[in-house]
Amino acid sequence: MESLKDFLISFNYFIGFYYVTLNTFYTILLLLSFLAIVEYLKYLRFYNFQELKLYPQLPPVSVIIPVYNEEEVILRTIHSALSLDYPYFEIIVVNDGSTDKTWKILTEKFQLKKTTIFHLS
Numbered sequence: 395m396e397s398l399k400d401f402l403i404s405f406n407y408f409i410g411f412y413y414v415t416l417n418t419f420y421t422i423l424l425l426l427s428f429l430a431i432v433e434y435l436k437y438l439r440f441y442n443f444q445e446l447k448l449y450p451q452l453p454p455v456s457v458i459i460p461v462y463n464e465e466e467v468i469l470r471t472i473h474s475a476l477s478l479d480y481p482y483f484e485i486i487v488v489n490d491g492s493t494d495k496t497w498k499i500l501t502e503k504f505q506l507k508k509t510t511i512f513h514l515s
Contacts, residue, residue, distance in 0.1 A: 447481050454482040462490040465499055472504070 446452075457475050461468055475485050487506070489497050500506050 447479070452480075452482060454484070455480060456484050456486055458486045458488060460488045460490055461492060461496050461500075463492050463494045463496060465492075465494045465496045468496050468499055469503060472500070 457478070459471060459475060461471075464471065472485065472487070487500060
């Protein structure tokens with residue numbers, strides 16, 4: 395019976411040692427990753443993102459704006475999308491069957507053309 399008690403005490407010390415060792419290791423990793431993040435943020439602060447926009451390898455982006463009865467806010471929405479600071483983008487306005495003057499406002503302001511696309515499979 396005495397040997398079982400000694401084994402359990404030794405096992406408890408082992409578990410405690412394991413816990414302290416593992417958490418110390420995790421704490422060291424946490425501090426190292428924090429220092430790496432701080433260094434990376436310092437690098438980003440001095441990086442000139444304006445130069446990045448000059449590269450022709452940037453992929454073009456399509457901004458799709460679905461509209462439904464938005465005659466009061468549609469111009470602000472389109473102007474907000476046009477203010478994107480990206481070199482290659484297009485804006486696609488999808489009219490979801492508006493019953494107000496949304497389409498008329500867009501047509502007058504931006505000289506839009508109505509297209510109907512049929513997808514045959």
